[in-house]
Amino acid sequence: MTATMIGVIGGSGLYQIDGLEDARWQAIDTPWGAPSDEILTGTLGGVPMAFLPRHGRGHVHSPTTVPYRANIDALKRLGVTDVVSVSACGSFREEYAPGHFVVVDQFIDRTNARERSFFGTGCVAHVSIAHPTCARLSRTCLNAAQAAGITVHDGGTYLAMEGPQFSSVAESRMFRAWGADVIGMTNMPEARLAREAELCYASIAMVTDYDSWHPDHGAVDITDIIATLTGNAGKGRALARGLPDRLGPDRAPCPCGCDRALDHAILTAPEKRDPDVVARLDSVAGRVLRG
Template sequence: MGSDAVLGVIGGSGLYDIDGLENTRWVKVDTPFGDPSDELLTGELGGQRLVFLPRHGRGHRIPPSDLNFRANIHALKQLGVTEILSVSAVGSLKANLPPGTFVVIDQFIDRTFAREKSFFGAGLVAHVGLGHPVCGRLGDLIEAALVELDVPHQRRGTYMVMEGPQFSTIAESTLYRTWGCDVIGMTNMPEAKLAREAEMCYATVAMVTDYDCWHEDHDHVSVDAVIRVVIANAGRARALVTALAPRIAGRDGACAQGCHNALDAAIMTAPSHRDPAMLEKLDLIVKRVLG
């Protein structure tokens, strides 16, 4: 199945200008959940199929709370994506994670409240496991690529996902530090939950741009300094995609961590009570388990 692996990348527009990306075209995708953030860019990198999704739309038009997460994940699934690399800018909640550090996330705390978080609902109920919300196998491949590139990184970390669009108060930032969180951002939930429901491998690379407001030097950081870090991080992220792509093709069969079989025991609604309209709407998501 290795040749069937398709790498999806969710992130900013700076990720798409990758040397060697060939046969590119922008594709408009219609989903049962509405429009994704933008058209999706498809292409090949060294023979590996790639699909890029601008999370906020080209030009950064859509704020975090207005993102159509369900449409975004569904659109990637429609284009055959099997593994997702989600890249996002974050603030650091740890002194040992300075700007420029990449964190390969393994846990989330979801404090969002204004977002649709599941494909399922009345008429077709499902509960997927989320104890390990990201794919450890994909995380290992990402770590290997970061080591190869000599990018400063931390292999594990907890990402606090806040609603936004405002940043934290100092009291909130201090609280999240006591919870053991490593970074804070606004975008990766419910992405991870929906990717699990869609039976796709998912991993987050959080790129630190600044210290959150808890840090005593926070008020002394200039906008220019943050922009320099953002530009440098974008260059490293492009290099990461290039280094990760050939590693993706090595998978043989379904993910051994169970990502591609997440719905095996998840659907709760008895066959006689399943809503035909929901079954039709979720056909792409559930057809492996329901036929």
């Protein structure tokens, strides 16, 4: 058994967690640079928690410039075991209406200007993201959302686009045809990196609007979207408050194998590994590199 520590990465509209005891903001240094902001740490229900505003307080990072590697490394460095990503999204499905939540279980990655891996020349590794989210943690988030009275959909495919512009009508229709359910700009490469760092990862997409495919999209006033975003943030905080009781202070090995993702992933022979690269990977992959 290991100790549980829950990390929440908050997206647009979610900038805090209510009720943290002994809360304080901590600056964390990583080999990948500074994370998006200081990290708020504390305890809730006797379980340590960490909150990281993905875009920084005041929303200073665009989806492309978010320091994803530094964010995941910093959470791992703090001792986080379970990462819950909360982000705003558009919907491709009539039934996934504004104000609803979606527990994402698949991704289509259309980003093209971001570093996608901790590994590379000097230490090569390949992990599987066939199932990019943790089923155990996702189920916990689903239960917490239901208990909070949130309308939540179990499962959905998230189309990650580069942005910062929103999609054209033609793109939106194409993404729907591909089978995507929601669209956002931030869950990739975040989910990839969490898997490389052997962290359980769950994605909660908060629907704010229908994407441009919807015939009534142009009739929606921006004030309505902002009101939905504000309401979703309150629901997101309620969901986060329900996680400690459900996860508990102690955790067994992940039944999905998220915490052992690197067991057979590193291909570079030990004598060929670049010492500087290995040193940079100490927090993320030290379990296998030091073994």
